[in-house]
Amino acid sequence: MEASEQGGISEALELHELHVRVGSRTLLEPTSITLPAGKITVIVGGSGAGKSVVLRILAGLTPRHDDAIEWSGSITGSEGRPLRRVGIVFQQFALFDELSPLWNVQFAIDHRRDRSQPPEQSARQWLDELRVPTRTPVAALSGGQKQRLAIARTLAADPDVVLYDEPTSGLDAASGRQVAALIQRTQQTHGRTSIVVTHDYETLLPIADHVLLLDSERRQLVAEEPGDWKSIPDRMQPVATEPRAITTEPTLAQTLSARGRLAAVDFMDATGAAIITAIRLPWDAIPRMPRIRWGLRFLTHYLNLVAGPSAWIYLIMAGLIVGFAGTHFTFRYLPFSVYTKPLLIEDLLAAIGFALYRILVPVMATILIAARCGAAVAADVGVKRYGSQVDALQTLGVRPTAYLLVPILAAFVIGTPLLEWVGFQTAQWISMLTFAINHPQINASFWQVHFYAQLQNEDAWFAAGVSWVLLKNVACGIGIAAIAYYRGIRPKRSAGDVSESITATVLWTTLFVLLVHFVVAFLEF
Numbered sequence: 001m002e003a004s005e006q007g008g009i010s011e012a013l014e015l016h017e018l019h020v021r022v023g024s025r026t027l028l029e030p031t032s033i034t035l036p037a038g039k040i041t042v043i044v045g046g047s048g049a050g051k052s053v054v055l056r057i058l059a060g061l062t063p064r065h066d067d068a069i070e071w072s073g074s075i076t077g078s079e080g081r082p083l084r085r086v087g088i089v090f091q092q093f094a095l096f097d098e099l100s101p102l103w104n105v106q107f108a109i110d111h112r113r114d115r116s117q118p119p120e121q122s123a124r125q126w127l128d129e130l131r132v133p134t135r136t137p138v139a140a141l142s143g144g145q146k147q148r149l150a151i152a153r154t155l156a157a158d159p160d161v162v163l164y165d166e167p168t169s170g171l172d173a174a175s176g177r178q179v180a181a182l183i184q185r186t187q188q189t190h191g192r193t194s195i196v197v198t199h200d201y202e203t204l205l206p207i208a209d210h211v212l213l214l215d216s217e218r219r220q221l222v223a224e225e226p227g228d229w230k231s232i233p234d235r236m237q238p239v240a241t242e243p244r245a246i247t248t249e250p251t252l253a254q255t256l257s258a259r260g261r262l263a264a265v266d267f268m269d270a271t272g273a274a275i276i277t278a279i280r281l282p283w284d285a286i287p288r289m290p291r292i293r294w295g296l297r298f299l300t301h302y303l304n305l306v307a308g309p310s311a312w313i314y315l316i317m318a319g320l321i322v323g324f325a326g327t328h329f330t331f332r333y334l335p336f337s338v339y340t341k342p343l344l345i346e347d348l349l350a351a352i353g354f355a356l357y358r359i360l361v362p363v364m365a366t367i368l369i370a371a372r373c374g375a376a377v378a379a380d381v382g383v384k385r386y387g388s389q390v391d392a393l394q395t396l397g398v399r400p401t402a403y404l405l406v407p408i409l410a411a412f413v414i415g416t417p418l419l420e421w422v423g424f425q426t427a428q429w430i431s432m433l434t435f436a437i438n439h440p441q442i443n444a445s446f447w448q449v450h451f452y453a454q455l456q457n458e459d460a461w462f463a464a465g466v467s468w469v470l471l472k473n474v475a476c477g478i479g480i481a482a483i484a485y486y487r488g489i490r491p492k493r494s495a496g497d498v499s500e501s502i503t504a505t506v507l508w509t510t511l512f513v514l515l516v517h518f519v520v521a522f523l524e525f
Contacts, residue, residue, distance in 0.1 A: 010193045011077035011160040012037040013058070015221070018073035020053060027053060029219045030073065036210055037078055040187050040194045043221070044201045045214030046236040052165070054214065054221075055197045059088045059163055061391050077160060085113040087159030088395050091166045093150040094388035097138050098301055101127060101149050104138065108156040110291050111396045119156070120190075126152040130186075143171075147179065155190055157396050162187075164196040168203050176203040183207060201236065205229055281482055284401045285409055299407040305380060306373045307415030314372055315365060315419045319426030322364050326352055327431040331438060349435070349450035356427050357455055358465050358524075363517050365420040366476040370509035373415070374484040377408055378505035381488025382498040390489065400489065409481045416477035417470060468524045472516060479512045 013035040020028040027050040035041045045051045053069060056062045062069055077083045096104055105123035112119065127134055130148040133141070141149065147167065154162055164183060168176035184207040187194045198204050205211065211224045213232060224232060289295035330348055334340055381404060384390050390400050428451065435447045457464040487501040487508070 010038040010191050011081070011083060013041075013083070013161050013193060013195065014076045014078070014080065016074045016076065018057075018071065018075065020050065020057065020069070020071040022050065022053060022069050026219055028071075028214075028221065031221050033212070033221055033223060035193065035195060035212075037193050038191050039209035040184065040196065040207055041210040041212060042196045042198065042201075042204050042208040043212045043214060044198060044205075044232060044236060046216055047199065049214045049216040049236075051197045051199070051214055055088070055163055055165055055195075058161075058195065059086050059391075059395055061088075061394060083160050085157060085159040085397065086161045086163060086395065087154035087157055088163040088165060088391075089147070089150045089154050089167065090388045090392065091169055092388050093146045094392040095138050095146060095149060095153070096389055096392075099138065100134070101132050101136065101138060101141070102134050104149060105153050105156050107294065108153045108396060110294065111398060112156065112158040113160075113397070114158065120158065121156070123156065126156050129189075130182075144175065144178070148182065151182070151186060155186070155192065159192065159395075161193045161195060164194065164198075166198055166200075167196060168198065168200045173203070176200060180204050180207050199236070201232055205232070284405055287402075287406045288399070289402050289406065290398055295403060295407060298403045299410055302377065302380075302407045302411035303415060305376045306369075306411040307418055311369075311373060311415070311419055312422055314368060315423040316426045318364055318368055319361065319423040320430050322360050322423075323356065323427030323430035324434050326356055326360060326427070327434040328438070331435075346450045346453070349447060350453035352431060353428070353451035354454040356431065357424060357463065358469065361424045361427050362420055362469055362472050363513075365423040366416065366473065366480075366513045366517070367510060369412075369416055369419055370476070370480050370513045371506050373412070374480045374505045374509040375502050377411075377481070377484040378488040378502050379498065381408075381485055382492055382501045385489055386492035386495065386498050404489070405481075405485045408485050409478060412477035412481035413474055416480075417473040420469070420473050465524075468520065472520050475516050475520070476513045479516065480509045483509050483512060 015031055015033050015035075017030040017032055018028060019030045020026075043051060043054070053062070057069075057071055058075060062071070064071055075083065096107065099107065102123050105126050109119045109123055121129070124134065127149070130152045132145055132149045132152060136145075138146070138149070167183065168179050171179065180203050183194065183196065183204075186192075196204055196208075208229075211226075211229060211232070213222045213224050213235060214220075215222050215235065287295070330352060334344070334348070381390075384404070390404075393400050393403065431451065432444065432447050435442075436444055452463070455463040455465070457466075484505050487505045490497075490501065492498055492501070
């Protein structure tokens, strides 16, 4: 270990027999090597050599047995001590767009590895040091400002080791040199062990204290002596892919058969995942929030997504439609209305009130909530997954379920009954107005008495059947929340995957809501 200029302790990073396989290909033969404490180590390699895979393993983001990746061995600190925290500055920055720059850093401070000790600096001091504006929304920051903010957030979490993922990717030569200088200055100031994974050797080798080459031919991490650094470009060869065998064009029947098999496999995978998710949900939903105030902040965010002003407008419009249609057309198309209306008007109003309260509005509201709110939450979580914010939570020691799934479930459990109530209040108001306009000779109190005739409950404060309505609302809310979260949290490799998760969420939540109403209807009536 080495002490930094500000008194902190930096850790070496020791790899012990690290062995990595991706599918059937060996990416890294068993390798043991030490990355020195308090220094900048640059890991370079050709395209496809596996730098990003190694980085995610070092960051603790890849389990030992992933879908495609398997690794063995161990990763420790100096002299075999366990690492307490590995921070990462992501290539996509992975900033929380809904938070200000100041609160992005404060989030890291509140989740730093040892809260018994005072923080190294306040959030404002971190931003001042790295020249990040405090009042500009994250989405409006420039690329350089976002990168400095990402560095500030990572350091504020007090990690043992800081990883940089392709920090100069997409930058011109001048900007790349500025980023390199920033990494060097930050390391010198705070003394953290820094590991830079890059293909941009020209820009980042000048700041390196130690260089490792991920040799794709030997499948080893090779420590390079300073005298050999000039020869590194000649050895950074892209990984060759095996030539594809020449095959004949498949027939239409073969193509359809292959697509059918693929669809069947996808369906089975999705079904199996859904069953596992349902079994795991009670455990994942336990509210184990590291910081209550941050849990409440995320709850506020998701409540706004689920039951914000736009959702109210959505349900108000729907309530107007179903309330008007249910009342107007019932009386308009009543057979032999001249003779039957005087005899049936009280019963018709009671039936309209019962249908709106117990059936029509609950079904309409939950379907619309499934489509609108489920899609909004799936998009939010999907973007967090695609933009690496979920990975950022993990590197800050936070289980994604704590600040995502639990607040989402709570938001739907609160928001679904609330929105359904809004829809019903609107529906009954427009029903009364429609009836009054069509029957000006009848007093409005007549509608009031008979509309609620089958909903009155003399032994309770609430309308008859409220428990069934609440059961449907809560069951639908929980199901919509779980489907939206788990569809959004699945790995995302492109923006198309985010869109696919939104589409799947709308489909499956709507089917789930219809199933809930179908099942409860048998029990209720």
